[in-house]
Amino acid sequence: MKAKPLIEHFETYLPFEEAEISLIESRISRRKLKRREYIMTTGDICRHYTFVVKGVLRLYGIDPTGKEHNILFAAENDWIADITSFHDTKPGKSNIQTIEPSEIIQIAQQDLYHLYINIPKLDRIFKVITEEKYVELQNRVFQNISSTAQQRYSYFYEKYPHLASRLPNTQIASYLGITPEFLSMIRKEIILGK
Amino acid sequence: MKAKPLIEHFETYLPFEEAEISLIESRISRRKLKRREYIMTTGDICRHYTFVVKGVLRLYGIDPTGKEHNILFAAENDWIADITSFHDTKPGKSNIQTIEPSEIIQIAQQDLYHLYINIPKLDRIFKVITEEKYVELQNRVFQNISSTAQQRYSYFYEKYPHLASRLPNTQIASYLGITPEFLSMIRKEIILGK
DNA sequence: TTTTACCCTTAAACTAGTTTAAGAAATTAA
DNA sequence: TTAATTTCTTAAACTAGTTTAAGGGTAAAA
Known part of the structure; x- marks a missing residue:
């Protein structure tokens, strides 16, 4: 059953019946992505909520000077979408890209509304x-x-150790x-015990 | 009808029937607050969702050195609550205080769950x-x-002009x-057209 | 009406974070 | 397995933002 990881995720909130599970199963798609593959780039309309089965993705924006800035990461059992674009069905500003080879489950807008x-x-669950x-x-x-950058890094490291050890420092x-x-400097100072 | 501003707010999302409105009316409380009055301080359990009828409130946190940092403002037709504390019914870290004399409508935890x-x-609406x-x-x-601080200020000023003109610069x-x-320096530079 | 408390500004010295550049280490592709 | 590319590091010069201190203006309280 392709929806299994998603159902397990939903059931951490509320129990589901067979009929409901079948309906969900019929309204999702599951696929594999290579490293650095995009599921959305600036100007696209975000038409899916994406659930991460395996791997890591990032959502980033681009500033007026052209630099990329990571807004969020999504690893196993997490969601990723450009909500503004999805909601209003209009072109978004974000980019969503895999950092590792990944596997995802997607629910298209119409399907999600049908499920709601x-x-x-x-x-209730999405609330x-x-x-x-x-x-x-x-x-x-x-x-x-x-906070200072050092405090922010320490917080990130403590709160998301699985991400901190898995992601390149540039990300x-x-x-x-x-x-x-x-x-790099901050990490050196932390090691030296500052 | 004390719930009127709240019902009008809800009806910007979905229409409501008389029976529903009466139920809501029976489950809220409305009150007035003086300038600088607190509805929550660090260590309290946040037991209400608060809707602002009139005035402005701020939610702020305190860092390890004792400094206050504004996390959000809520003016007319906006909500304010320490969601973490509310959700888990455990002591919160935030403080919620009026900046101006204000009028609010509050829904207590039990009442909100009853309404849900x-x-x-x-x-759906709260989602x-x-x-x-x-x-x-x-x-x-x-x-x-x-962004730089100057860009952040400009963004705030454009996006929330009613707040930018109404709040003290310290806030x-x-x-x-x-x-x-x-x-203060940034504002001077903006006036000078930098 | 006077005082008090708050709010805003200016300026100089300081600190946190950026930029540029160059090289080392690790991954990925061929 | 080697070449190519990406990632990480160090250091020096620079820029953005903080701190401290002092003073002026304004609203609220007594």
Whole structure:
């Protein structure tokens, strides 16, 4: 059953019946991606919610000078989408790309709306998921406005050890809002026990 | 009807019937607050979702050195709550305080859960509200990691002109993650057309 | 109406983070 | 297995933002 990892994810929130599972199964697609493959680039309309079965993806924006900035990472059992673009069905500003070879499950807009109508508890589940993600982002904003780069790195390292050890430092630096050079310095200082 | 501003807010998402409105009316409380009054301080459990009828409130955190950092503002027709604390019914780290004399509508945890069960579309509405707020926060994170303080100030000024003109600069500086002194410099440079 | 508290500004010295450049180490492709 | 590319590191010169301190303006409280 291709939907299995997704159902297991949903069932960490609420239980599902067979009929519901079959309906979900019929409305998703699952596929494999190579390293550095894109599922969305600037100007595309984001037409899917993407659930990560295996691997890591990043969502990044590009500033007026052309530099990339990582807005979020999504690894196993996490979601990724350009919500603004998805919601309004209009061209988005983001890019979504694999960092490792990955496997994903996607739900298209129409299918998701169909599922919301037929399985109302999905409204509840996505409400809770979005609240959880909102809280994470709020913590990140607090870090950004209140901490030094070193503190932000330590926080990231403690909170997402599986990501911190898995991602190239350039990607982490981009996420933290600093240069890779400065991250290198920070890491040296942390090792020296500063 | 004390719930009127709240119902009008909900009806920007979906229509409501009389019975539903009465149920909501019976499950909320409305009150007035003085300037600088707190509805939550660090260590409290956040037991309400608060809707702002009139005025402005801020939610702020305190860093290890004791400094305050504004995480968000909420003015008319906006929501404010320490979601982490509310969700898990555990002591929160935030403080929520009025900046101006304000009027609010509050929904207590139990009442909100009761409303979710009896009016399922509220799950849908709060899902959408949370998604909207998530997107706003994501844009703010992008600003924080990709822009200078001057660009962040300009963005804030354009996106929230009603707040920018209404709030003391010290509060705006705290929200932007810079010192009031540096904000003062930035404003001078902007006026000089830099 | 006077005082107090708050809010904003300016400027000089300082610190955190960036940029540029060059080379070493690790991965990936051929 | 080697070549090519990406990633990481170090260091010096630079720029963005903070700190400290002092003073002026304005709103609120007594």
